[in-house]
Amino acid sequence: MLIHAALEFPVWGDPNAPAHLHVAPEYLERAYEETATPNVVTAILADYRGYDTMFETAVIFSAGLACFFLLRTRSRKDPGDRFFRHLATDMVIRIQNPSMKIPDTPYLQPMDSFWTPRSTIVRAASRVLAPFIQLYALYVVAHGHYSPGGGFQGGVILGASFILIALSHDLRTCMRQTPEKLIGVLSPAGVLFYAGVGILCVLAGGNFLDYGALAGWFGMAREAARSLGILLVEMGVAACVMATMVIIYANLSSAGGHRQGL
Amino acid sequence: MSNYPAFLIIAPLFAACLTATAGWIRRSLSFPLAVSGLTVSFLSSLGIAARVLASGKFQYSMGGWAPPLGIVLELDYLNTPFLVVVSGAALVSLIATRQFVEKEQEAKAPAFYALMVLAVTGMLGMVATGDAFNLYVLLEISSITGYALVASGDRLAPLASLRYLLLGTIGASFYLLGVGLLYMLTGTLNMADLSRLLPPLYGSNAVLAAFLLILCGIWLKAALFPLHAWLPGAYSHSSHASACLLAPLMTKVMIYVMLRVMLSVFTPAYIFDHLSLEGFVVTLASVAVAAGSVMALAQRNLRRMAVYIVIAEVGYMVGGAWLGNQTGITGAVLHALNDVLMTLCLFLAIAAVAGRTETLDFKDLNGLFGKMPFTMGALVLGAMSIIGVPPACGFFSKWFLLQGAIEAGRFDFMAALLFSSLINVVLFFRVFEYALYSDGHMHKQEEHGQTGIQEAPLSLVISLWVAVAGILAVGFCSGPIVRMFIQPALL
Amino acid sequence: MDAIIEIAIAKYNYWMYISLMMIGLYAIIAKNNFVKKIIGMNILQTAIILFYISISAKRGATIPIIRHAEGHGHEAVNAMEYMNPLPHVLMLTAIVVAVATLGVALALTVRLYARFETLEEDEINDQIREAQ
Known part of the structure; x- marks a missing residue:
């Protein structure tokens, strides 16, 4: 059936296909004038179809929430055997009694049950790389107006930098840097920020997500206000995507225990 | 306030995010936040209904962009009653199931509330939107949260949920592909614009393919009989809270989407004049009604029985919509509204019993009428409505469906409807027989000084009776609802 | 014959997406292992993404970023010079949805494995039958 139908489809790359003639040219011709954003994809994503994108962010948020909800276990009843390494002698201590408290000394280092020694080169390299990756991610978010990029891409890169730390060191190191509570709050906060910008537009007298209405408040032209609105919502998107990436990774890799994984 | 169409959908979204945040900061705040979000959206749906009644249908453009460029919410006679019923039913089931959530989920209760409210956001958005692609995004929101909610049940729930996820994703992908074909052929995603641009293309196979893909996707999600495989497991293994929310709403919202696609994107002129599918679809629906009823009869468990009744009801609505006459579609719309209330009542009563x-x-x-008189009383009224006894609302929609079947000369569908009503009588009277009969064991307990009445928690019983009141109210107002909303919608 | 070859070549993007989609559907329905089913689901979604992106292609057009943006004033934009941006936007959404679904599916798989210690569907069914 699909093959039969495909015989009536327009030829690949045909500039006169109906899809190119109806709404798309209007976007192309008007986007720069109306939103001061040369990247038409970004303009449509965050402005013309900004309502879609808000729910897209909500999809990400709900996926993170679902993973958290499905997997996170907080029972302290049976953490299984715990392993520690004595740094001076390189001996591994295995503790089977779950109620036994381990003093927090610099001589003992907690470790995973399937532990393979990690290469110092990899650890050092990823530690150095991570800040640069994060910087690049911020560039991608901020430069979405002018080049391919934007909140989703930037957020994914930002999240990947944390996952890199988790991979090269271990999950505990990653979770120390981004505590669960922080990312748990950041993920809905991203959506809230996006929707909040929309509410601000309502308060400023426009329709929901009509960034042009903000022009009066900031004393700028409508196009510039739209451009600013796009930047603001992209930041919300990036925060949500970054936090959700870490949530999904942490919960999946450790089956919800957050103690060890991969 | 001209912005309440936005608040209808934004309020629950906001509330879901705040609920999840509150889970990390102050857990006691999360439930009130969730309830207030849904209350705001229920009130705005009432406001929308008032405005539609006063001045006819209207649009709300998101971001202030006119339709083909931006996304609009279309608020007309067809979807306002759905908005009111869906947001109301969601609010009732959220309040009713609080005990279950707090007991079963403990520390994760805020996440559960947030997922419930997000699912409702998706459904309300699907009902309100006027954009074919936006509908897909919202469908995915309510599906993804639905998978998580379904997985929160007994030990087999994750398996049922994973099967639901795989089939649901196929359904959503089909819908997306169908929308893609339409976009390729017309260049627009707006529903009104599509219905304007499609007529010259009606002969094309590509439009037919798009229509069939969209329809198959929706039917998969709505669990029409041969495609229902995910539903029994998903709704019988999930926790009571999620079953009370999803079972009444999800399939009915998909039926609404089917009606919307049939009426506003592909007009009835295309479906009934250019295609001759209605014979096949009505036969399919009749089979669905009969099969759902027979499968319900085979169950020995109250909840599994209710699940198969849901499958039979889907057949009612699909069949009514495809009869091809006004009466049939009126019956389908009214039945979808009624079925939200009836299923809500049924599942709440089951949760109370459980x-x-x-x-x-x-x-x-055994002996439940003695132990839980109020719950069982509500169940009796809900059952009367499902069977189709006059004062309850189920009677009126079935009446329209039967009339439509006679008008269209589809006696097989009529026979399936009557057969299913008969089976429903048997089903419920069997349940009541068990519940009235109390064995000797019970008597002994009562003699030993135990209280006879062990009602469910008060909030649950009150919510249950709110649902019953809804059933009776819609029953008494069927005439005005049909006259004020459904008939103008079909003109 | 020539006509058939011409159609086969001119519309090769559609044949690609149809075959990918069928591979995905086959994997979801016929494979026994849940991870393979999930991979099939992903292939299915990717096929649809490929379809949308191939709609947006225009011969001789460039990416939809307006070229004269940096302070060269306002000249009229010729829509024929740029690709159709809308499918790209839609697919950004679809990719995000696919990722979200994948995350939830994998989370469910982890739960399933913790419960049954296998991911083969028939073995799981056997275990359920034995338990009853």
């Missing part, structure tokens, strides 16, 4: 008995097998229901 709180007091060990299992929901029929043999464990």
Whole structure:
């Protein structure tokens, strides 16, 4: 059936296909004038179809929430055997009694049950790389107006930098840097920020997500206000995507225990 | 306030995010936040209904962009009653199931509330939107949260949920592909614009393919009989809270989407004049009604029985919509509205019973009328509505469906409807028989000084009776609802 | 014959997406292992993404970023010079949805494995039958 139908489809790359003639040219011709954003994809994503994108962010948020909800276990009843390494002698201590408290000394280092020694080169390299990756991610978010990029891409890169730390060191190191509570709050906060910008537009007298209405408040032209609105919502998107990436990774890799994984 | 169409959908979204945040900061705040979000959206849906009644249908453009460029919410006679019923039913089931959530989920209760509210956001958005692609995004929101909610049940729930996820994703992908074909052929995603641009293309196979893909996707999600495989497992293994939310709403919202696609994107002129599918679809629906009823008869468990009744009801609505005459579609719309209330009542009653008995097998229901008079009273009224006894609302929609079937000369569908009503009588009277009969064991307990009445928690019983009141109110107002909303919608 | 070859070549993007989609559907329905089913689901979604992106292609057009943006004033934009941006936007959404679904599916798989210690569907069914 699909093959039969495909015989009536327009030829690949045909500039006169109906899809190119109806709404798309209007976007192309008007986007720069109306939103001061040369990247038409970004303009449509965050402005013309900004309502879609808000729910897209909500999809990400709900996926993170679902993973958290499905997997996170907080029972302290049976953490299984715990392993520690004595740094001076390189001996591994295995503790089977779950109620036994381990003093927090610099001589003992907690470790995973399937532990393979990690290469110092990899650890050092990823530690150095991570800040640069994060910087690049911020560039991608901020430069979405002018080049391919934007909140989703930037957020994914930002999240990947944390996952890199988790991979090269271990999950505990990653979770120390981004505590669960922080990312748990950041993920809905991203959506809230996006929707909040929309509410601000309502308060400023426009329709929901009509960034042009903000022009009066900031004393700028409508196009510039739209451009600013796009930047603001992209930041919300990036925060949500970054936090959700870490949530999904942490919960999946450790089956919800957050103690060890991969 | 001209912005309440936005608040209808934004309020629950906001509330869901705040609920999840509150889970990390102050857990006691999360439930009130969730309730207030849904209350705001229920109130705005009432406001929308008032405005539609006063001045006819209107649009709300998101971001202030006119339709083909931006996304609009279309608020007309067809979807306002759905908005009111869906947001109301969601609010009732959220309040009713609080005990279950707090007991079963403990620390994760805020996440559960947030997922419930997000699912409702998706459904309300699907009902309100006027954009074919936006509908897909919202469908995915309610599906993804739905998978998580379904997985929160007994030990088999994750398996049922994973099967639901795989089939649901196929359904959503088909819908997306169908929308893609339409976009390729017309260049627009707006529903009104599509219906304007499609007529010259009606002969094309590509439009037919798009229509069939969209329809298959929706039917998969709505669990029409041969495509229902995910539903029994998903709704019988999930926790009571999620079943009370999803079972009444999800399939009915998909039926609404089917009606919307049939009426506003592909007009009835295309469906009934250019295609001759209605014979096949009505036969399919008749089979669905009969098969759902027979499968319900085979169950020995109250909840599994209710699940198969849901499948039979889907057949009612699909069949009514495809009869091809005004009466049939009126019946389908009215039945979808009624069915939200009836299923809500049924599942709430089941949840209440489950709180007091060990299992929901029929043999464990002994003496329930004595123990839980209010719950069982509500169940009797809900059952009357499902069977189709006059004062309850189920009678009126079935009446329209039967009339439509006679008008269209589809006596097989009519026979399936009557057969299913008959089976429903048998089903419920069997349940009531078990529940009225109390064995000697019970008497002994009462003699030993135990209280006879062990009602479900008060909030649950009150919510249950709110649902019953809804059933009766819609029953008494069927005439005005049809006259004020459904008939103008079909003109 | 020539006509058939011409159609086969001119519309090769559609044949690609149809075959990918069928591979995905086959994997979801016929494979026994849940991870393979999930991979099939992903292939299915990717096929649809490929379809949308191939709609947006225009011969001789460039990416939809307006070229004269940096302070060269306002000249009229010729829509024929740029690709159709809308499918790209839609697919950004679809990719995000696919990722979200994948995350939830994998989370469910982890739960399933913790419960049954296998991911083969028939073995899981056997275990359920034995338990009853």
